[in-house]
Amino acid sequence: MGGVLPISDVVDALAAGTAVLVAPPGTGKTTLVPPALAKAFDGKVVVAEPRRIAARAAARRMADLRGERVGATVGYSVRGDRRVGPHTRIEVVTTGLLVQRLLADPELAGVGTVVLDECHERHLDTDLALAFLIEARQALRPDLRLLATSATADAHRFAELLEARIVAADGVLHEVRTVWCPPGRPVRPPHGLHVDPAFLDHVADVVRRAWRDEDGDLLVFLPGAGEIAAVRRRLGELPVDVLHGRLAAGDQDAALNIRSHRRVVLATAVAESSLTVPGVRVVVDSGLARVPRTDHARGLGSLATVRAARASAVQRAGRAGREAPGVVYRCWSAHDDERLPAQPEPEVAVAELTGFALALACWGHPDGTGLALPDPPPDAAMRVARTTLTALGAVDRDGRATPRGHRMSRIGAHPRLARALLDGAPRVGSRRAAEVVAILADDTVAKGDDLAAAWRQVRDGRDPRWRAEADRLRRALETTTGATGIDDPAGPAPPAAPTAVGAAGPGAVLGGAALDGAAAAAGSGRVSRRESGAGADMSGQGAGGAETAAAPRRAGDAGGVVRLPDDLAAALLIGLAYPERLARTRGGGYLMAGGTEAALMSGSALGGQPWLAIAVADRQPGQAAARIRLAAAIDEETAREAGAALLSTVDDVTAEGAERREQLGAIVLRRWELTDPPRELVERALRAALAKQGPRWNPDATRLRQRMAFCRAVVGAPWPDVDDAAVVAHTDLSGVTKLSTVDAEHTVRALRAMLPWPAAQHLDTLAPDRLPVPSGSLIRVDYSDPQAPVLAVKVQEAFGWAQTPRIGDGRVAVLLHLLSPAGRPVAVTRDLASFWRTGYPQVRAELRGRYPRHPWPEDPTTATPTRRTNPRR
Structure with missing residues (x-):
C-alpha cells in the first residue's frame, strides 16, 4: 500500500463516539475507518456511499486489504447487485438502499455502526439517511454509532445536526501541484446541455500537453457522457478508458483496474470521491459539472451544465495525489477560480422531490418538520410533490402515507414508476411490467427514442444490468403485493399500430400544476364547467378511498382483461407513470395532456404517430417546446385507460356560442355544439367578453x-x-x-x-350638469377631470360675476376657461376678482380692435353681461 495513511492517526479518536470526520481525498477515510470500527465494536458496520460504483469499489478495496474476496468479511449491496455472506461484518450500500432499509426497519437490527461517507455531496438520499438515522438514534437506538465523513471543511452543519464533534485529519497524503490552463481565446459559456466545441478542443489540447509533460495515468473530468465521447474523438491515438454512470457495472469496474500501460481515463463526477483510479498522477479538470433542473409547473426535468464549485475542484484535484505526488491541470484561470461558488448546490434545492416527499411521509414527517435535515426542502417543489403523491394515492389529504404509499415505497423505485408497476402488472403481467419499468428507471439502456423498440432490443440482447433490475422489480412486486403468477404464459404479443383521432386543442392541466378550466379561460371571454369522466383517479382507488383490486380495463371488457401487445403494453405503463405526458399530434409536434408542447427529434422512428406516451422529455432554456427523448406509440383507447383520471367533460361557453368538449387533460378528444347552455354560464361568458372589450x-x-x-x-x-x-x-x-x-x-x-x-x-x-352664468345662459360643466371640473364661458357673458361658482356642496371652485368671441381661451382662473383687476385690461387691449362689435367696457364688474354683439351703426 506504500506506507501508513494519515487517517490511522485519528482512528482511536473516532472510536470514542459519534463524530464528523473531515479528511482530504486520499487519506483512507473510506477504506481504513470501517474496518477499525468493526474491530472495536460489536454489530455490523454499514457504510453508505452516494453512488453504486463507489460502493462496489470501496468494498473491493477493503476486501483486497484483508486478502479476502468480496462477500466474506466485507460485502456490498446496491440496486440489482448484492454480495454479502453469513460472516459479513462490513457492508457497503448506496444511501438510497440505506433509506429503504430504515423505512422497513428503523431500528436497523444487527447494525452497530453506520458510516455516511461523502455526506458533503448532499444527494437527496444522503440528506434523508442522515435525518432518519439521527431520529432513530434518539428514539429507538441510542447505542447506534453514527459517523459522517467529508472531504471538505464544510462540516459544521453536520456536526450540529449530529450533536457531534469534528475530527480532522490534517494535511494531504501527497503534494498536488496546480497548473492553470485557461483557453487562449474566448469560448461561449455552457448553455443547457451545450458545451462550446471550441472549449472541448481546448480540453483535448490540455490533455495532450499533460500527456507529454507528465508521467502516470491521466484522469480527465468532464460534465457528461456526450462530452466524454467528443473529447475521446479529439484525442485520436491516445489510449483512453471511460468512466461514467451510464456504463454497465462490469465496464465501470474495468476502468478501476490496474493496467499495464499508461492511459487517459475520461470521467464524470462519479470519479470525484470515494474512488481510487489506480495509476493516476495527473488530473485534467474541465471545471464543468452537470446538475438537475426541474420545471415544476410543467413537471419536466432537464440537466444544466454549470461551473463546478470550488469544493468539487478540490475533490477532483485530490485524485492526482492518492498514490504519489501529482499535478492538476485546471482549464480556467486563477482569477476565475476565486469567483467559483464555495460549495455545489444541494440536490434538495433543485431536484424533483416526489420520491423524497414519499420517504418523509412513510417515515412520519410529511413536510420534514422536526427532522434534522441539513436544508429544508423548497415549499413550491414540496407542494408539487404532495399533489402528485395525492393523485397517486400514496398519501392522504394530510400528507400521511397510505397503505398503498407504503407499498409503493417498498418497490424501491420512483413513486410514479412504482404506481405503473403496481397498477400495470395485473394488466400486462408482472414480468413485462417489471421489464418496462426497469427501462424507465434507467433510460440509458434505451438506444433511440422508441421505448418499445428499446424493450425488444434489450430483451433480445439480455443486457445484464437491465435484466438484474427487472428481476429485482418483479421480486419486489411479488413481495410487496403477495401476487404471483399474474404473467401471461403465452409470451410477448405482436405489436399493434395506434389509431388516429381528431385534432387537439387547448385545455386544463393536470400533473405538476393544476389549471382550472375557468382560470385557463380568464380574459378570453369564455367560461368552462368541468365534470370528471369515469370517476377514476391515478391511485386505483374508488370514490370511497378504498383501494380496488381490479386491474384497469378497456371499455367493453366483459369480466376479463384484453391482452395488450408489447407496444401498447409499454405505452400503457408509461401512461400510468406519467399520465400528463400522454400526447396527441398537433401541428408539427405534440400536445401533452399536461398542456405542454413537445416535439420529436429529427429522424425519429416515432414520427407520424398520432398518439404518444412520453416517458422522458426535457425543456431546454429558451425553447418553447419540450424535446421528446423516450416515448412509445399509443392509441386513443389505451391513452384513455392510462389517463382515466384526466378525462373530463367541459362545457365551454363564449360570447358568440357554446360547445361541449370531452378532454384528456389539455387534449380535446371530441367537441359538439351545446344548443341550450345553462343561462348562468352564458351570462358569465358575456360578462367576461364585455370586460375584455x-x-x-x-x-x-x-x-x-x-x-x-x-x-x-x-x-x-x-x-x-x-x-x-x-x-x-x-x-x-x-x-x-x-x-x-x-x-x-x-x-x-x-x-x-x-x-x-x-x-x-x-x-x-x-355635480350639476349645467351652471347658469350672468348672461342667462346654462353652460355645461366639463367633468373630464374629476379633480378640476371646467366651465368654459365667453368673457362678455361673465361681466358682473364677482365670485367663481362652486359645486360639490360648495367644496370645489370650478376652473373657469374665459373665452374670446372666437371661443378660444384667453384666461384660466378660479379667481374672477383677480382676473377682472389684473388680467382683463390686457385682454381688452389685445382683443377690442380684433372684435370691435363685441363690448369691451373699462369696468367689467359693472357692465351688463350679454350673449349678443353691439348693433351695427
Missing part, C-alpha cells in the same frame, strides 16, 4: 360616469367607483344572447343602478 359608451353615458366620478372624488362613500370593471359588473345582461346586442343604453342603465340611494337625489346639486 370594455363597456359601450355614448356622450350621455360618458357624462354620467364623469359626474359620478366627481362625487366619488369629492364626497367619497357612498358614491361608488365607476371604473370599467364596476360598470361591467352592474350591466344587466338578462335576455342577452350575443355581445353585439349590448349597447350604450345598457351602460347608462348600469350607471343608474350604481347610483347610491338616497344620496343620488343630490346628484344635480353636487
Whole structure:
C-alpha cells in the first residue's frame, strides 16, 4: 500500500463516539475507518456511499486489504447487485438502499455502526439517511454509532445536526501541484446541455500537453457522457478508458483496474470521491459539472451544465495525489477560480422531490418538520410533490402515507414508476411490467427514442444490468403485493399500430400544476364547467378511498382483461407513470395532456404517430417546446385507460356560442355544439367578453360616469367607483344572447343602478350638469377631470360675476376657461376678482380692435353681461 495513511492517526479518536470526520481525498477515510470500527465494536458496520460504483469499489478495496474476496468479511449491496455472506461484518450500500432499509426497519437490527461517507455531496438520499438515522438514534437506538465523513471543511452543519464533534485529519497524503490552463481565446459559456466545441478542443489540447509533460495515468473530468465521447474523438491515438454512470457495472469496474500501460481515463463526477483510479498522477479538470433542473409547473426535468464549485475542484484535484505526488491541470484561470461558488448546490434545492416527499411521509414527517435535515426542502417543489403523491394515492389529504404509499415505497423505485408497476402488472403481467419499468428507471439502456423498440432490443440482447433490475422489480412486486403468477404464459404479443383521432386543442392541466378550466379561460371571454369522466383517479382507488383490486380495463371488457401487445403494453405503463405526458399530434409536434408542447427529434422512428406516451422529455432554456427523448406509440383507447383520471367533460361557453368538449387533460378528444347552455354560464361568458372589450359608451353615458366620478372624488362613500370593471359588473345582461346586442343604453342603465340611494337625489346639486352664468345662459360643466371640473364661458357673458361658482356642496371652485368671441381661451382662473383687476385690461387691449362689435367696457364688474354683439351703426 506504500506506507501508513494519515487517517490511522485519528482512528482511536473516532472510536470514542459519534463524530464528523473531515479528511482530504486520499487519506483512507473510506477504506481504513470501517474496518477499525468493526474491530472495536460489536454489530455490523454499514457504510453508505452516494453512488453504486463507489460502493462496489470501496468494498473491493477493503476486501483486497484483508486478502479476502468480496462477500466474506466485507460485502456490498446496491440496486440489482448484492454480495454479502453469513460472516459479513462490513457492508457497503448506496444511501438510497440505506433509506429503504430504515423505512422497513428503523431500528436497523444487527447494525452497530453506520458510516455516511461523502455526506458533503448532499444527494437527496444522503440528506434523508442522515435525518432518519439521527431520529432513530434518539428514539429507538441510542447505542447506534453514527459517523459522517467529508472531504471538505464544510462540516459544521453536520456536526450540529449530529450533536457531534469534528475530527480532522490534517494535511494531504501527497503534494498536488496546480497548473492553470485557461483557453487562449474566448469560448461561449455552457448553455443547457451545450458545451462550446471550441472549449472541448481546448480540453483535448490540455490533455495532450499533460500527456507529454507528465508521467502516470491521466484522469480527465468532464460534465457528461456526450462530452466524454467528443473529447475521446479529439484525442485520436491516445489510449483512453471511460468512466461514467451510464456504463454497465462490469465496464465501470474495468476502468478501476490496474493496467499495464499508461492511459487517459475520461470521467464524470462519479470519479470525484470515494474512488481510487489506480495509476493516476495527473488530473485534467474541465471545471464543468452537470446538475438537475426541474420545471415544476410543467413537471419536466432537464440537466444544466454549470461551473463546478470550488469544493468539487478540490475533490477532483485530490485524485492526482492518492498514490504519489501529482499535478492538476485546471482549464480556467486563477482569477476565475476565486469567483467559483464555495460549495455545489444541494440536490434538495433543485431536484424533483416526489420520491423524497414519499420517504418523509412513510417515515412520519410529511413536510420534514422536526427532522434534522441539513436544508429544508423548497415549499413550491414540496407542494408539487404532495399533489402528485395525492393523485397517486400514496398519501392522504394530510400528507400521511397510505397503505398503498407504503407499498409503493417498498418497490424501491420512483413513486410514479412504482404506481405503473403496481397498477400495470395485473394488466400486462408482472414480468413485462417489471421489464418496462426497469427501462424507465434507467433510460440509458434505451438506444433511440422508441421505448418499445428499446424493450425488444434489450430483451433480445439480455443486457445484464437491465435484466438484474427487472428481476429485482418483479421480486419486489411479488413481495410487496403477495401476487404471483399474474404473467401471461403465452409470451410477448405482436405489436399493434395506434389509431388516429381528431385534432387537439387547448385545455386544463393536470400533473405538476393544476389549471382550472375557468382560470385557463380568464380574459378570453369564455367560461368552462368541468365534470370528471369515469370517476377514476391515478391511485386505483374508488370514490370511497378504498383501494380496488381490479386491474384497469378497456371499455367493453366483459369480466376479463384484453391482452395488450408489447407496444401498447409499454405505452400503457408509461401512461400510468406519467399520465400528463400522454400526447396527441398537433401541428408539427405534440400536445401533452399536461398542456405542454413537445416535439420529436429529427429522424425519429416515432414520427407520424398520432398518439404518444412520453416517458422522458426535457425543456431546454429558451425553447418553447419540450424535446421528446423516450416515448412509445399509443392509441386513443389505451391513452384513455392510462389517463382515466384526466378525462373530463367541459362545457365551454363564449360570447358568440357554446360547445361541449370531452378532454384528456389539455387534449380535446371530441367537441359538439351545446344548443341550450345553462343561462348562468352564458351570462358569465358575456360578462367576461364585455370586460375584455370594455363597456359601450355614448356622450350621455360618458357624462354620467364623469359626474359620478366627481362625487366619488369629492364626497367619497357612498358614491361608488365607476371604473370599467364596476360598470361591467352592474350591466344587466338578462335576455342577452350575443355581445353585439349590448349597447350604450345598457351602460347608462348600469350607471343608474350604481347610483347610491338616497344620496343620488343630490346628484344635480353636487355635480350639476349645467351652471347658469350672468348672461342667462346654462353652460355645461366639463367633468373630464374629476379633480378640476371646467366651465368654459365667453368673457362678455361673465361681466358682473364677482365670485367663481362652486359645486360639490360648495367644496370645489370650478376652473373657469374665459373665452374670446372666437371661443378660444384667453384666461384660466378660479379667481374672477383677480382676473377682472389684473388680467382683463390686457385682454381688452389685445382683443377690442380684433372684435370691435363685441363690448369691451373699462369696468367689467359693472357692465351688463350679454350673449349678443353691439348693433351695427
